[in-house]
Amino acid sequence: MRRAVRLGHPDFGKAFPCRCTLDEGAEERLARLRRYSNLGPLARLTFDNLSPRGRSPSPAHQERFAEAVKAAGRFAEAPAGWLVFSGPSGCGKTHLAAAVAARCIEAGRAVLFMVTPDLLDHLRAAYQPGSEVGYDDLFELLKSAPVLVLDDLGVQSSTPWAQEKLFQLINHRYNAQLPTVFTTNLDLGAFDARIQSRLSDAALAEEVVASADHLEATLLASEKLSELGLEPLEEGTSEGTEGEYHWTRRIVADASLSPEEPDPAKPPSVRLARVSVDVRWGKNRHVELVTLRTLGEQK
Numbered sequence: 001m002r003r004a005v006r007l008g009h010p011d012f013g014k015a016f017p018c019r020c021t022l023d024e025g026a027e028e029r030l031a032r033l034r035r036y037s038n039l040g041p042l043a044r045l046t047f048d049n050l051s052p053r054g055r056s057p058s059p060a061h062q063e064r065f066a067e068a069v070k071a072a073g074r075f076a077e078a079p080a081g082w083l084v085f086s087g088p089s090g091c092g093k094t095h096l097a098a099a100v101a102a103r104c105i106e107a108g109r110a111v112l113f114m115v116t117p118d119l120l121d122h123l124r125a126a127y128q129p130g131s132e133v134g135y136d137d138l139f140e141l142l143k144s145a146p147v148l149v150l151d152d153l154g155v156q157s158s159t160p161w162a163q164e165k166l167f168q169l170i171n172h173r174y175n176a177q178l179p180t181v182f183t184t185n186l187d188l189g190a191f192d193a194r195i196q197s198r199l200s201d202a203a204l205a206e207e208v209v210a211s212a213d214h215l216e217a218t219l220l221a222s223e224k225l226s227e228l229g230l231e232p233l234e235e236g237t238s239e240g241t242e243g244e245y246h247w248t249r250r251i252v253a254d255a256s257l258s259p260e261e262p263d264p265a266k267p268p269s270v271r272l273a274r275v276s277v278d279v280r281w282g283k284n285r286h287v288e289l290v291t292l293r294t295l296g297e298q299k
Contacts, residue, residue, distance in 0.1 A: 029108065038114060047069075047103060050095055056091070077103070079147045085181070085182065086210065086214075087185065087209055094183060097113070098149075110145070111149065112148050114149065116154075145178070167192065213282070218279075237251070245279050250275070253273050275293045
C-alpha cells in the first residue's frame with residue numbers, strides 16, 4: 001500500500017506493507033512466500049539435500065560444481081546482481097537455482113521461480129479473453145519481482161515473439177539491476193546478441209559453469225591447435241571424436257590477411273590462413289579457438 005502524503009514528502013510514492021502483512025505470524029508469512037514463489041514440487045530441492053560436489057565421478061567436474069555451490073550460497077545470503085548457471089542437462093543447475101530460491105524464502109525474501117517455456121505459455125494465455133490474470137499485470141509481476149529465477153533459458157521456442165518478450169523482461173531487470181538467477185544448457189554465445197550482451201556483462205552478471213565440460217572442450221581445442229606444430233601448413237579440414245566431444249579443425253587461406261599490398265601480377269610471398277578448431281558436445285554447446293598461421297608454398 002502507499003501512504004496518502006503530499007507531493008514532495010519523503011514517503012510519497014513508496015510502497016509499505018499493509019497492516020495485515022505486519023500482523024501476520026512467521027508461519028503465515030512463510031506460507032505466503034512459498035505460494036508466491038511458484039516453486040511447487042521443486043521446493044524439495046534445497047542446500048541441505050544438495051551434494052556439495054555433484055554426482056559426476058570426474059574430479060574436475062566435482063571441483064567445478066563445488067565452486068557453483070559456493071556461488072549459489074553467496075547469492076542466496078545476499079541477493080545482488082545476476083547469477084548465470086550454465087552446463088549440460090543433468091549437471092545440477094536447477095537444484096542450485098531452486099536451493100537459492102528456498103534459502104531466500106527461509107530468510108523472508110520474496111522470490112519468483114519460473115521455467116522459461118512455462119513463463120512464455122503463461123504470457124500467451126494472459127492474452128486470452130477470460131484470463132484470470134491480465135497480460136500487463138503478469139508481465140509487471142515478472143519484471144518487478146524482488147528476486148527472479150529463470151530456469152532453462154534457451155530451451156523455449158525461438159519465435160520472434162518469444163525472443164522479444166524475453167529481451168524485454170531481461171532488459172528491464174538489467175537496467176534496474178534487479179537480482180536474477182538464470183540456468184541454461186547453452187553457451188552464452190548461442191543467444192540473441194542483445195540478450196548475450198546482458199548475460200555476459202561482468203559488471204552485473206557472474207557466469208558459473210556447473211560442469212567442467214566447457215573447460216575440457218577448451219583444452220581439447222587448444223591441443224588440436226598445438227598438434228599442427230610450427231611448420232607452414234596446407235589448407236584442409238580434419239575432424240574426430242574424443243569421448244563426448246566432436247572436434248573439427250579447418251585451415252583456410254585468406255588473402256585479406258596478407259601483410260603485402262595485393263598485386264594481380266604475382267602471388268604474395270607470404271600466405272596466411274585462418275586456423276580454427278571447433279569442439280561440439282551436448283545440445284548446441286561448442287567452443288571455438290582461432291589463430292592465424294603461415295601457409296606453405298602454393299603448389
